[in-house]
Each structure stands twice: as structure tokens, then as C-alpha cells.
Amino acid sequence: MAEITIKYLAEKLNLAPSTVSRALNDSHEISSGTKEKVMALAKELNFQPNPYARSLREQKSKTIGVIIPERINNFFSQVIDGMEAVTKAHGYHLLVYNSNEDIEQEKTILSLLVGGRVDAIVMSISGQNQKGEHLKVLKNRAIPIVFFDRIPYDFPTTKLITNxxxxxxxxxxxxxxxxxxxxxxxxxxxxxxxxxxxxxxxxxxxxxxxxxxxxxxxxxxxxxxxxxxxxxxxxxxxxxxxxxxxxxxxxxxxxxxxxxxxxxxxxxxxxxxxxxxxxxxxxxxxxxxxxxxxPAIEIGVECANLLMKRLTKKGQPDLEDKIVTIPSVFTERESSR
Amino acid sequence: MAEITIKYLAEKLNLAPSTVSRALNDSHEISSGTKEKVMALAKELNFQPNPYARSLREQKSKTIGVIIPERINNFFSQVIDGMEAVTKAHGYHLLVYNSNEDIEQEKTILSLLVGGRVDAIVMSISGQNQKGEHLKVLKNRAIPIVFFDRIPYDFPTTKLITNxxxxxxxxxxxxxxxxxxxxxxxxxxxxxxxxxxxxxxxxxxxxxxxxxxxxxxxxxxxxxxxxxxxxxxxxxxxxxxxxxxxxxxxxxxxxxxxxxxxxxxxxxxxxxxxxxxxxxxxxxxxxxxxxxxxPAIEIGVECANLLMKRLTKKGQPDLEDKIVTIPSVFTERESSR
DNA sequence: TAAATTTTCGGAAACGATTGCACATAAAAT
DNA sequence: ATTTTATGTGCAATCGTTTCCGAAAATTTA
Structure with missing residues (x-):
């Protein structure tokens, strides 16, 4: 089945693509009559705008890259769950990568991401090296990044850790x-x-x-x-x-x-x-x-909130260079009783 | 910093964008001399082709959507690790979604994915309903999908389960x-x-x-x-x-x-x-x-292999409608001794 | 030396969506 | 009746990449 595009909808409705686009985006300069017609057909054909065409034009991907050192780990799973809960509400997607605690892999992943594939990065760096020289690919790019849990000290951005x-x-x-x-x-x-x-x-x-x-x-x-x-x-x-x-x-x-x-x-x-x-x-x-x-979920939520604020509101300043601390909770059990 | 594009490289080198593109893709119709010059500059400036422009043009995203019913679960984490190991080698990316065992969320996620955002889908469906009527959005789309572990019976594609x-x-x-x-x-x-x-x-x-x-x-x-x-x-x-x-x-x-x-x-x-x-x-x-x-990792690897074969080789047939069974392993411990 | 290839490269269109601009038509103001 | 304003729509450019097509330049062949 041929993909449904704006151009196709426009033909069907005897309208220009631009009109259809504006109608779909609920622009004020389209009459409510045509808006309804467009919306109706779009819904009927289950039209989904091509994300790549849109990303190319808008210069943003609505995607966030997540890099963790280990996937089989409840902590990181929870963090990502927390992140997804908030990014989903904003229509953002999550590209998740496992660096396997390996700096080289981290570097490779980062170089893939900086090409515009993601609008922001959330990262917990590998244990091999905390200096973070391998993060310098990011330095002169304008891509927002927040670190959590395993953070580099000298990278000027917001970091989230527990106490x-x-x-x-x-x-x-x-x-x-x-x-x-x-x-x-x-x-x-x-x-x-x-x-x-x-x-x-x-x-x-x-x-x-x-x-x-x-x-x-x-x-x-x-x-x-x-x-x-x-x-x-x-x-x-x-x-x-x-x-x-x-x-x-x-x-x-x-x-x-x-x-x-x-x-x-x-x-x-x-x-x-x-x-x-x-x-x-x-x-x-x-x-x-x-x-x-x-509080893993909370950490994820907080990371995502920071980024959503930065990305979806206009005129937002860069991520502050600071460390946010969220308290952990101690539970006494038999092993120390 | 301005993003580095092919056009920019072309200007710098006094070449046409088409030439630069071909050189970067190691086309045979470019002399080795210019190829080297182009490659050198690209490496120097750490050029990364814009993935969205490429996706738009090539009509493929090199991305696979993964939908699982639960993230905080070793089984699924392992499956994804297995998948990532093979997709990474092919330059593919993983967009991971948690449906939270909720059919409505599954439906929402699917409708996001069918718009061309992913080239294929790997999915384990929620426990709420196994009939899979909510999967019908996929029926008339040509997008390959493989199910694992929790599979719908009447959806004609390859499914992976354990015995x-x-x-x-x-x-x-x-x-x-x-x-x-x-x-x-x-x-x-x-x-x-x-x-x-x-x-x-x-x-x-x-x-x-x-x-x-x-x-x-x-x-x-x-x-x-x-x-x-x-x-x-x-x-x-x-x-x-x-x-x-x-x-x-x-x-x-x-x-x-x-x-x-x-x-x-x-x-x-x-x-x-x-x-x-x-x-x-x-x-x-x-x-x-x-x-x-x-064998969770193996399941993930197998899913990914199926898709990589289908996507990267040309002239591949659609995914067979069959169920692949991988044996599980029993380990006796105190609880049943 | 002329003709036929082959090699190497540039121009331009295309992918699908968005948007500045222009241009109608209708309504309002003069 | 004429000018102004508001409203609704279309045209065309743009985002960055790839690729079809054509055209020089270099090479081989006749």
C-alpha cells in the first residue's frame, strides 16, 4: 500500500499541500470548513506525517538518545521507565543504547547521535574512566545533555545523582x-x-x-x-x-x-x-x-523534565552547570541486623 | 556551530554536492584522488550525514521499533541486549517502548511507528488480550514485524517462543x-x-x-x-x-x-x-x-537476525508465517528438592 | 588523426513536510 | 462606488541527501 502523504490528501480534496498542512496543524488561517474536511480524511486514512520529512524541515527529531552502561539492571530500567513516562506525553521518542561499560562503545554511540539524530542526550557513563575526555565530541555541538548516576565531573551541564x-x-x-x-x-x-x-x-x-x-x-x-x-x-x-x-x-x-x-x-x-x-x-x-x-524512576522523570523544558519551551537557556541531588532510602534487613 | 553538511564540504572543496556524496559512499565513478580529499576533510570536520535527510531520500530509517509490555524485567532486557548486539553491527538503531501491559498504549505506539519511523517492529504483546485485533493497523502496511514470547496467534508473520x-x-x-x-x-x-x-x-x-x-x-x-x-x-x-x-x-x-x-x-x-x-x-x-x-539473549539475536536479513538483503521474501521454538533450560534448586 | 569509449564530475530532481509570500475573494470601512 | 482590511488558499523555496541524466575530459581504439 502506498504511503499516505500530504500531497495525496491534497489531491483527494482538491487542495494545495500547503493548505492541508496548515489544516492539520490547526492553523488560524484555514477556514473551519476545510479544516474539518481535511481532518476527517486524515483520520479515515490513518494519516501519519512522515517523521523524517518533518525532522528535516524543522531541524529537530523529537527523539532523545539514552546511553546506559548496562541494560540488565533494574536501576537503569527504572530510570528509563521514568523518562519515557514524561517524554511520551510530549511526543518524544527514546533511542536507547547500551555501552556495555565500554568507553569505545560510548564514543561510537555518541558520534552517531551528534549528527542530528537526537535533540538531546541522557547518559550514565561507563565505569572505565570518569575523566570524560571521550565526551569532547560533544563540546562544540549545541546538543543538550544531562548525566545521571555516573557522571563526569568536568562537563558543564546538569547532572543528577543521589546523595x-x-x-x-x-x-x-x-x-x-x-x-x-x-x-x-x-x-x-x-x-x-x-x-x-x-x-x-x-x-x-x-x-x-x-x-x-x-x-x-x-x-x-x-x-x-x-x-x-x-x-x-x-x-x-x-x-x-x-x-x-x-x-x-x-x-x-x-x-x-x-x-x-x-x-x-x-x-x-x-x-x-x-x-x-x-x-x-x-x-x-x-x-x-x-x-x-x-529513587530511580524519579531520577528518570527529573532528567526528562529538564530536557522537555529546554526543548519544548522557546527561549530557554542552556542547561545549568550544576549537580542535583535526590535522596536515596535506606532499608534495614536481616543482612545487617 | 553550524552543522556540517555535504553542501558545505562541497563548497570547501570546490566540488558539487553530488560528487561529495558519491565520494563518501565510495562510488566507483569518483577518482581515488578526489575521494581521498573528500574523506580527509570529512574526517577532519567529523562529518556525520544527516540521518533524516537520508531517511527521507532512501525511504528507510535504519531504525527498529521494539515494544515490550514491561521494562523492569530481566527477560526483556536480555532480549533487547541480544537484539542490539546484531542491529548495531548493521548500523541500525533501536527505538524502545514500554506498553505497560496496556492494549491502548500498544495501539498508540503502533500508530506512531507505522508512519515510517521504523523499518520493522519487534513486539511482545500485552497480556490483556491475545486476539490481536488492535494489531490490525499493521495489516495493510508493508512493515515487517516479528513477535516473541507473547504472541498473537492469527497474525501471519514469524514468531519466536520457547518450548x-x-x-x-x-x-x-x-x-x-x-x-x-x-x-x-x-x-x-x-x-x-x-x-x-x-x-x-x-x-x-x-x-x-x-x-x-x-x-x-x-x-x-x-x-x-x-x-x-x-x-x-x-x-x-x-x-x-x-x-x-x-x-x-x-x-x-x-x-x-x-x-x-x-x-x-x-x-x-x-x-x-x-x-x-x-x-x-x-x-x-x-x-x-x-x-x-x-534463552533470552538468543531470542533477541534471532529476532534481529530475521529482520536484518529481510531488510539488508535485497529481494528477500516477506517474513514467513511460522513459529520458531527455542528450548528453555531447567535448573533444579532447593525450592523443589 | 578521428572516432569510440571510458572515466570523472556537475546539474537538477526527488523524498515529504513546513512556511514566507503573493494573490485572490469577500467583508468592512470610507 | 472605491478603498481598505480580513480571510482563505496556492506557489515555490527549503531542509540535506541520493541518484538519474548528461556532458566534459581523458583514454583507448580504429
Whole structure:
């Protein structure tokens, strides 16, 4: 079936394409009579204006690019759900890319996006490198971008994070209050923003409670689940075994569960754990996991709101260079009781 | 900064836009000398052809629309990851939509997509209705579409599912072998394809093992977690309590965990459970959950392969009207031991 | 050397929608 | 009755790319 175009409608109605276009856009300079006729036929034939013709002419795509480092992760799924809820209401579409925690892929994706394919970008950058030199392709382009969760420090735009420092602090204090003396901190990469902030909270908590600290308590893990488990096993086999764990990402808490399963160390009796996590079933784990969970949907909504405001209202200024902090919520469960 | 266009490159190089275009596309009718000059400048200025102009001209978008009923679900995330892996290699983009299990939203999304925005669609339809009348907007459009997991029966195209019948049968047999006599079947909606097939396997297993069956053993749940839990609690409070559970979707297995937690019924001692699920942490639940898990990534890869073949090779026939079945894998864990 | 190719490139149309401008016709004001 | 204004519509250019067609220039062949 031939695609239905404005030109086709115009022929059918004995009108000029321009008239049809204006009628469809409810222009004031078209009589209500012709408007109705046009609308009626358009509805009858289920006419949909060609998005690419429109994008080309209007120089905007009504599309937003989303880049996340990992798709199989509740947190990011929730963020995107939040974003979609608001962008949908504005007639915007979401192009979603998974960078697989890989800077090279991030770079490739970005170069695809800057060509005009999207009107804006929402991004959480990979853990490999937080400096963000690979983001410089964006610098001299006028494309709005907001970062969330894993943000680059030196890129002048709006960034959304949770109160990582405070949450890290409070999670640690919680463990201290439960009697933990040797709390280790699990981090994917010391380079990543969220890792750094959460770690700062952890360190400050230890300090303010006059607890000793050893460099080896910062356990840097990687992206390989198997290696992480093996590494953690060794940590727990040490004579001077830790009695507390603060995991800066969910993945590492899970690795800890598996590592502990291979030893005969009991949680929470011998070691307690608190983790940053957006798992919905933290309460079903053995034992249920104490979590610091981020308001993911809200983060998505907020990102989208910022962009919608910038894109749909005219005369809007560029995105401010600032960091917006949304509080996370702590839930105590068996793992730290 | 002004966008860099072919026309701009042409001016800079004192060439015609047509020549530049051909050079960039490595046409044989351009001398290697000019090709090099053009390529060099394009690279230097980081030229990206305007995707919308190209789409308009070529009448294809190099974009695929993906519609899923739920985003916060490992299965769908994995499927999309699989798809992206292959579409990326072909220079295709993914527009992802969440229908929220709502037929109306599905309809809205479809009408947005048929206007030429995407070259093909991959879809798993909502559980509300499996008849698929709302898909008729697609009927007279020439847009290729493939369904997976939750498929409409009467839509003539290729559909991908797992061996739902067989897996349902084998899961049930497993429970029977463990000594279960009263096995209930948890389903979201009796209308949904996967529910039906899995149920058929369940029923046949009971029959072939000469076990009694009662209509009430088919427990139809909804999308509200709270109601499901309340409902299941009642099921387990009956005098004639079930001693086995086959959950046709992960969500209902989790609801069962929570319902059991409110009673003092022990799993697997008093009731055993097997569930369809793609959870990565089934082994960390209390007790670890026996799962029938679908090869989600493979499904995504297969969907994408079908479409890429159809779209990138010329002279390809329309998508065959057939159902492709990929086997799922059963993993026994504590919940049914 | 002239003719026939082949190679290399430019001009212009096309994709479908939007919009500035011009031009009718009708209504209102003078 | 004539000018002004408002209203409704059409023409044509534009967005950036690709491609058909034709025409020079370079090369080969007769």
C-alpha cells in the first residue's frame, strides 16, 4: 500500500499541500470548513506525517538518545521507565543504547547521535574512566545533555545523582552501630564518581567514629562476576576477616553472597552487609539484604523534565552547570541486623 | 556551530554536492584522488550525514521499533541486549517502548511507528488480550514485524517462543517425581499465549501421570502484586493445601515467596515450586528457586537476525508465517528438592 | 588523426513536510 | 462606488541527501 502523504490528501480534496498542512496543524488561517474536511480524511486514512520529512524541515527529531552502561539492571530500567513516562506525553521518542561499560562503545554511540539524530542526550557513563575526555565530541555541538548516576565531573551541564556521600556515610554508621569493627568497602572502580563519593562517606564515617582503617579494606573489583567472587573469597579467608561490608553497587553485594556461600561464614552473625541496590526482591534473599536504594524512576522523570523544558519551551537557556541531588532510602534487613 | 553538511564540504572543496556524496559512499565513478580529499576533510570536520535527510531520500530509517509490555524485567532486557548486539553491527538503531501491559498504549505506539519511523517492529504483546485485533493497523502496511514470547496467534508473520508446552510438562513432571500430588498452576491471564501453552503442558503432565485435577488449581492472578499475594495466601490457607506450585511467570513465583512468608508453610518441605524465570539470582533466594529459564539473549539475536536479513538483503521474501521454538533450560534448586 | 569509449564530475530532481509570500475573494470601512 | 482590511488558499523555496541524466575530459581504439 502506498504511503499516505500530504500531497495525496491534497489531491483527494482538491487542495494545495500547503493548505492541508496548515489544516492539520490547526492553523488560524484555514477556514473551519476545510479544516474539518481535511481532518476527517486524515483520520479515515490513518494519516501519519512522515517523521523524517518533518525532522528535516524543522531541524529537530523529537527523539532523545539514552546511553546506559548496562541494560540488565533494574536501576537503569527504572530510570528509563521514568523518562519515557514524561517524554511520551510530549511526543518524544527514546533511542536507547547500551555501552556495555565500554568507553569505545560510548564514543561510537555518541558520534552517531551528534549528527542530528537526537535533540538531546541522557547518559550514565561507563565505569572505565570518569575523566570524560571521550565526551569532547560533544563540546562544540549545541546538543543538550544531562548525566545521571555516573557522571563526569568536568562537563558543564546538569547532572543528577543521589546523595551518595551521605548514604555511604549513613550505611557505614549503621554497620558501626551494629558492632562492626572491620568494614570493607566494595567498589567497581575507584575512578567512578559514585564510587568516589560513596567511599568518601564510608571513610568519613570510620574517621568520625574513631575506627582504624586499612588501605586493604577498599576492595576494588571488576566486571567479571567470577573473578570478583574469587577475589572476595580470598578476602574472607584472611585471618583478620572483615565483619562488615558496604557494597557500592548491587553486583558486588551479590558476588559477596556467592563468595560467602563457598565459605562457612554466616551472615549476619559473622559479617554484616549493606549495599546500594535497586533490587525489588532484596527481601527474598538469604538473608534479606539491607539496601540503600535510589529513587530511580524519579531520577528518570527529573532528567526528562529538564530536557522537555529546554526543548519544548522557546527561549530557554542552556542547561545549568550544576549537580542535583535526590535522596536515596535506606532499608534495614536481616543482612545487617 | 553550524552543522556540517555535504553542501558545505562541497563548497570547501570546490566540488558539487553530488560528487561529495558519491565520494563518501565510495562510488566507483569518483577518482581515488578526489575521494581521498573528500574523506580527509570529512574526517577532519567529523562529518556525520544527516540521518533524516537520508531517511527521507532512501525511504528507510535504519531504525527498529521494539515494544515490550514491561521494562523492569530481566527477560526483556536480555532480549533487547541480544537484539542490539546484531542491529548495531548493521548500523541500525533501536527505538524502545514500554506498553505497560496496556492494549491502548500498544495501539498508540503502533500508530506512531507505522508512519515510517521504523523499518520493522519487534513486539511482545500485552497480556490483556491475545486476539490481536488492535494489531490490525499493521495489516495493510508493508512493515515487517516479528513477535516473541507473547504472541498473537492469527497474525501471519514469524514468531519466536520457547518450548512452552514441553517446559510446562517437564516442570510439572519434576514436581510429580518429587512427590507432589496437588500442584497448582499460577498464571497471569488465561488469554496469553505463553500461559495457555504452559498450562497445556501442565495439564497433560497431570493426566499422563494419572493425577487428579481440580479447576481451582488454575490460579489466575493479575498485575497487582499486593492482590496476588493476598490471593495466594488464601490459597495456602485452605485445608486442602497445595503441595506443589508451577508458576508460569517469575512475578508470580515471587508473590508466592511473599505469601508463604506470611504463613508458616515451609518450602520445600511442605510445598515445592518451579517457576519460569530469567532471574540471575534464583540461587540466592530463600530457598533457591528451581527455574525454567528462557534463552533470552538468543531470542533477541534471532529476532534481529530475521529482520536484518529481510531488510539488508535485497529481494528477500516477506517474513514467513511460522513459529520458531527455542528450548528453555531447567535448573533444579532447593525450592523443589 | 578521428572516432569510440571510458572515466570523472556537475546539474537538477526527488523524498515529504513546513512556511514566507503573493494573490485572490469577500467583508468592512470610507 | 472605491478603498481598505480580513480571510482563505496556492506557489515555490527549503531542509540535506541520493541518484538519474548528461556532458566534459581523458583514454583507448580504429
Amino acid at each position: 551518595d556521600y551521605q548514604a555511604g556515610y549513613e550505611g557505614t554508621v549503621h554497620l558501626i552501630n551494629k558492632g562492626c569493627k572491620k568494614i570493607i568497602f566494595l567498589v567497581l572502580s575507584k575512578e567512578v564518581s559514585i564510587g568516589k563519593e560513596r567511599m568518601r562517606g564510608y571513610l568519613d564515617a570510620l574517621k568520625s567514629h574513631n575506627l582504624p582503617f586499612d588501605e586493604s579494606w577498599i576492595v576494588a573489583c571488576g566486571h567479571s562476576e567470577i573473578e570478583n567472587i574469587a577475589h572476595l573469597e580470598k578476602v574472607f579467608y584472611k585471618i583478620d576477616r572483615p565483619d562488615g561490608v558496604l557494597a557500592s553497587v548491587e553486583k558486588l553485594a551479590l558476588a559477596t553472597y556467592r563468595a560467602l556461600a563457598k565459605t562457612n561464614i554466616k551472615m549476619p552473625e559473622q559479617v554484616r552487609m549493606v549495599s546500594f541496590s535497586n533490587m525489588k526482591i532484596a527481601d527474598l534473599l538469604c538473608p534479606p539484604l539491607s539496601t540503600i536504594s535510589q | 512452552d508446552y514441553q517446559a510446562g510438562y517437564e516442570g510439572t513432571v519434576h514436581l510429580i517425581n518429587k512427590g507432589c500430588k496437588k500442584i497448582i498452576f499460577l498464571v497471569l491471564s488465561k488469554e496469553v499465549s505463553i500461559g495457555k501453552e504452559r498450562m497445556r503442558g501442565y495439564l497433560d503432565a497431570l493426566k499422563s501421570h494419572n493425577l487428579p485435577f481440580d479447576e481451582s488449581w488454575i490460579v489466575a492472578c493479575g498485575h497487582s502484586e499486593i492482590e496476588n499475594i493476598a490471593h495466594l495466601e488464601k490459597v495456602f490457607y485452605k485445608i486442602d493445601r497445595p503441595d506443589g506450585v508451577l508458576a508460569s511467570v517469575e512475578k508470580l513465583a515471587l508473590a508466592t515467596y511473599r505469601a508463604l512468608a506470611k504463613t508458616n508453610i515451609k518450602m520445600p518441605e511442605q510445598v515445592r515450586m518451579v517457576s519460569f524465570s530469567n532471574m540471575k539470582i534464583a540461587d540466592l533466594l530463600c530457598p533457591p528457586l528451581s527455574t525454567i529459564s528462557q
